[in-house]
Amino acid sequence: MEQIECRVCGIFNYGGKVFCTKCRSRLPSDVEHMAQAENPNDFHVLRNFIPGHSTKYLRVTLLVLIICTGIALLFRLAGFEVFDPRFESELPASISPTNDTAWRNIHRDSKHSGFTQADFSNIQSAVQWSVDTESHEFTSPIVFDGIVYIGTYTGRLMALDLLSGSVVWEMATGSPIDSAPAMNESKVIVASREGTIFCLDRSTGYVHWKYSTDSPIYAPLTVHNEWVFAGGLDGHIYALDIETGDKLWRYDGSGSLVSGIAVDGRVVVVSYNDNYLRILDRNDGKFRFKYFNTAGNEGASIADGKIFL
Template sequence: MKKHLIFCIILLNLIFNPSAFSQEKTTINNAFTDRVFDGQGYQPVTNLKWKYQTNGKIFSSPTAKNGTVYIGSEDGYLYAIEEKSGKTKWKFKTNGAIHSTPGIYKNAVFFGSFDGNYYAVNTQNGKLIWKFKTGGEHWLGEKGRFEMKPATQYMDDLWSFYLSSPVVYEKEKKAVVLFGSSDGNIYSLDAKTGDLKWKFKTNEPVHGTPVIDQNRIYIGGWDAVLYALNIETGKEVWRFATGTKPGFKGIQSAVAVADGKVYFGAREPYFFALEAETGKLIWKYDAESSWFLSTAVIQDNTVYVGTSDTYALLALDAKTGAEKYRYKTNGYVYASPAIAGNTVYFGDFTGNFFSLDLLSNGKKSKIIPTENRKQLASSTLKNDLLDFSYAGRNTDLSLYDNCKKVMDDFYKLGAIVSSPYISNNTVYFGSADGYLYAYNLEEEK
């Protein structure tokens, strides 16, 4: 099938009708959104180093530092895991699922929970440093979402996977933590104490992750607007509005900033390049009715980003937006890719993890499936491809509960919406099967 629209009601209509940026005296932690790492040549994934089981699905992305990997789980824990052994160093319990990616600064790890708090925890012992209560964290949702039935039932958006991930900005020995919230605010907190420095109000929940470049923060939310704010004051510099057509509204991804341009995708099925100084549109790429949840990475004048319904990793010309090539996968590519040397790593919603040679124009790759995918693919996928109508066969997909069951079946495959992180010749990623995976990379010959 040429494409699969991601939400059930439109599908029925078709059927039946995150690096470090630095400058003098300033340090910025953007580890969640700039995933370009040192490396050489083509280094595909080889053997499994270890896997670590949590008691919930993993939507959070891993972060590693000083021999420890940090990741959150739907079971409400933030885990600190030894890189070498895969053994628990410590775990910290919250009262809600953790879908944000942890950020690290000095001896603290920062993250948000669906219990309505953002936390700072000591990286060495897992003890609480501070917590900040927002106005509440939740999945996007409404009654009768996407016109699914029954119209009176409250429905979580089945593809609202993430909470905003905190990033740290330091200047002149003072540091702040910045993140968005489901309460519609963008917050700046003192990194040491958790005290509020400023907040900026948007019109809807903000689940995107902020990206900092020089003296600005760039972040988008469910009001479908990308904001450029002054990082010191929280004052708006400019805004860029994307489309608000039902089913195609909202910004879930973070931006990538390079060469004076801001790059990002949205649920409006376009990928955008803007002037960083003014917010003026330079070009946009038509994604063929496909959402962008993936955050782009940029290398050698090429933008790499995943798509939802066209099941692809795109390679776009950073200057013009022209498509250089696309690498077809087996399902939605929601996770953000990571690059090391000449290899890009990413997963898809069917539980496949890919190592693609960037010099092959999409021709050379290695694929590692999760164990669940090996067992369940034949019964869940159609010709090894994700197909919503096939998975939901013999059910009424206009009913929300039936759509949710199909999504649960996809999760059982080991769907990958967690973005990979590379450290010490190992790639780490989480899966909806509840595991954090650590795979060795092939040594350069």
């Protein structure tokens, strides 16, 4: 009976077989077999190029890929994902093309960079004006578009003219303000000690919405793009929509929070009083990892894709 040589492993198989009895590769058809008999060297070159055990390696590789894909799908269904800590840069906002004086979050921006491009080397410090807040203590101010915003322990958020110090408007929250306010181009956010977050029109002081938390708020607020971030004394972190006041997510942390929240890109950096720095995903508030800060819990800054303590 005529035998057909397998082009993969070189084993001769009896005629009528479709697949090789050893490596299970497809055998040449009758036409191909005739061509093989006439030009055997061509097929031997192919056989040497593809060694007999390569099929086994290929099957093992495919099996490993299938297993890895299955594991990845299981992790995905379980809610796990690989965290990609992407950072982004905020464009500086200023009240004029030549003066970079915007300071919309504590330490200037949501990254808490504390950096400004303005040159003050030739400016001598001198008191330009002062205003009586009728409070023995007040928060760190923020500045944007010629207006200074400051919260007082008497529970008032005051908007002051940057050049004269005159009161533009003020709003009473009904509870002392311990945390520094934050803002974007149109809205200013402030929180009272009792745990209520207010969103106001930055020009008129009109209250757009209020959101009540379950804990006093002492930590400075942070505004990043259209997101508001607030941390309670109970350790919970809130992410709110600045336009509607809707809660986007809440992270139930442990330990009290009094330091500011730094945000850049997908990264939210929170420093608790247990000296642990916790990193959250901005999109969903999921915990990613933590780092013990031997320097204390004074908060962190983000610059050039790095976290500084």
